[in-house]
Amino acid sequence: MKRRNFVQASLALGTLGSMVGCATTGRIPNRAKVLVIGGGYGGATAAKYVRMLSNYKIDVVMAEPNTNFVSCPISNLVLGGSRTMGDITTPYDKLSGKHGVTVVKDMVSSIDAAKKTVTLASGATIGYDKLILSPGIDLMWNSIGGLQAANAAGQILQAWKAGPETLALRRQLEAMPDGGVYAITIPLAPYRCPPGPYERASQVASYFKKAKPKSKVLILDANPDVTSKGPLFKKFWAENYQGMLEYRGGHKAMAVDARTNTVKFDVQDDVKAQVLNVLPDMSAGAIAVRSGLANANKRWCDVNYLTFESTAAKDVHIIGDSTLSAPLMPKSGHMANSHGKVVAAAVVAQLSGMEVNPNPVLTNTCYSFVNDKLVVHVASVHQYVAAEKTFKSVPGSGGVSAAPNELEGVYAWNWAQNIWADTLL
Amino acid sequence: MRIKIHLAAALLMGGAASATVAQDASATLHTRALAATCANCHGTDGRTVEGSAIPSLVGMPKSYMIMQFNAFKDGSRPATVMHQLSKGFTDQQIDSIATYFAATKR
Numbered sequence: 452m453k454r455r456n457f458v459q460a461s462l463a464l465g466t467l468g469s470m471v472g473c474a475t476t477g478r479i480p481n482r483a484k485v486l487v488i489g490g491g492y493g494g495a496t497a498a499k500y501v502r503m504l505s506n507y508k509i510d511v512v513m514a515e516p517n518t519n520f521v522s523c524p525i526s527n528l529v530l531g532g533s534r535t536m537g538d539i540t541t542p543y544d545k546l547s548g549k550h551g552v553t554v555v556k557d558m559v560s561s562i563d564a565a566k567k568t569v570t571l572a573s574g575a576t577i578g579y580d581k582l583i584l585s586p587g588i589d590l591m592w593n594s595i596g597g598l599q600a601a602n603a604a605g606q607i608l609q610a611w612k613a614g615p616e617t618l619a620l621r622r623q624l625e626a627m628p629d630g631g632v633y634a635i636t637i638p639l640a641p642y643r644c645p646p647g648p649y650e651r652a653s654q655v656a657s658y659f660k661k662a663k664p665k666s667k668v669l670i671l672d673a674n675p676d677v678t679s680k681g682p683l684f685k686k687f688w689a690e691n692y693q694g695m696l697e698y699r700g701g702h703k704a705m706a707v708d709a710r711t712n713t714v715k716f717d718v719q720d721d722v723k724a725q726v727l728n729v730l731p732d733m734s735a736g737a738i739a740v741r742s743g744l745a746n747a748n749k750r751w752c753d754v755n756y757l758t759f760e761s762t763a764a765k766d767v768h769i770i771g772d773s774t775l776s777a778p779l780m781p782k783s784g785h786m787a788n789s790h791g792k793v794v795a796a797a798v799v800a801q802l803s804g805m806e807v808n809p810n811p812v813l814t815n816t817c818y819s820f821v822n823d824k825l826v827v828h829v830a831s832v833h834q835y836v837a838a839e840k841t842f843k844s845v846p847g848s849g850g851v852s853a854a855p856n857e858l859e860g861v862y863a864w865n866w867a868q869n870i871w872a873d874t875l876l
Numbered sequence: 877m878r879i880k881i882h883l884a885a886a887l888l889m890g891g892a893a894s895a896t897v898a899q900d901a902s903a904t905l906h907t908r909a910l911a912a913t914c915a916n917c918h919g920t921d922g923r924t925v926e927g928s929a930i931p932s933l934v935g936m937p938k939s940y941m942i943m944q945f946n947a948f949k950d951g952s953r954p955a956t957v958m959h960q961l962s963k964g965f966t967d968q969q970i971d972s973i974a975t976y977f978a979a980t981k982r
Contacts, residue, residue: 808910848961873915
């Protein structure tokens, strides 16, 4: 019997492995069997599921700078006014207390894939056997001239990473006089959350309709047309936000002028708005780019989809929005959670000498609120196709809602609560 | 040295028996990961949060779950998303998922 078989048998029999019963706060371990970077939908799920799927035998350390998880899905409802920051915020304490993940509150400053170590911003170094990197997206400030300074000044917000900017953008909308214009610019795909900008515009219009009926919502989209659930959004806008919400495709934002709160395009005339919400191009998370792991067009991370192992570095597994998406695979929280489970199972299998699942499956469901109650969805199932070494959406499966409906409004909120629990509790 | 100790342990356990255990461990891991594709909406191990309109799956009888999957697939049970998601899973995968949740204690 080979060594790996022993480990495998021991895992099954529950005789080997370190039990990390409780989380250590304040003490940073210098080694981890599995080190997870990033506590979003991908990383937190991976951390929890490595613990669960190894029957709590593989120790997991997760590095995450924030004290709480703040969900991007549902955050548009905070802008619309029907949900609060409290509704979309979940602490990380159950991940440590219930699942024995050692949560280290810190940023990662560098990865040494050759030495298999990671250095934190605090200067501490953690060695790993397996690294799971889930850093989300980075906003490419330089893709739009003047944006970084205007954002740093708190004037032109993105609120695409849910958190303080979500609330700040809501305050801007509340402060805007009736008759004002809210404009959102959308970068070329791929970007995080394909239907997100259209849901956001719908939420702002829903708020204006009640509170500031003379105001206007302008969608300035670099893409030629609505990139997700297009017919559903456009029909709802025409029937409910006529004269209030205007969609303009093919508008690629190039620069902003903070002095006049104006956005400039490559072709079209400048647009001035009272509230400007500018979304720049997006890339894999900064730590992935900086570490040379964004090997697809220097922007996204190419992975072996069976295990999510980077094609650039051994034993570094990359999941979530940072990955070079497989065909029809959205950059979504639900998808990142799905990645987290596939990578957890693969890493547990590899560390235990078991066979990696040859047929992993991913699912995705994205709900969008078109007002405070009505919802439309897009859903898909992605099976691994060995011959093509990628995930493909199953022909004949998946699809969108027939029409916005209240029942899916209930399910969408329940989806959020269940996926937050699945990811963090 | 460690390998020697492991070898000794393996001999004590018996090669054939541990190989079966190993296979079972792999199969169990793969099934758990497959069933986890439901957890995004139906909760970890099929346990939803309290008051959820999305049903829990834990402890659901196997034959009932397979019947529901098929009813979603052929459209005889109306749905908001499950008629679309069910079509993405093979009969074998549905069988594994249903077996897993039926065997998981409430």
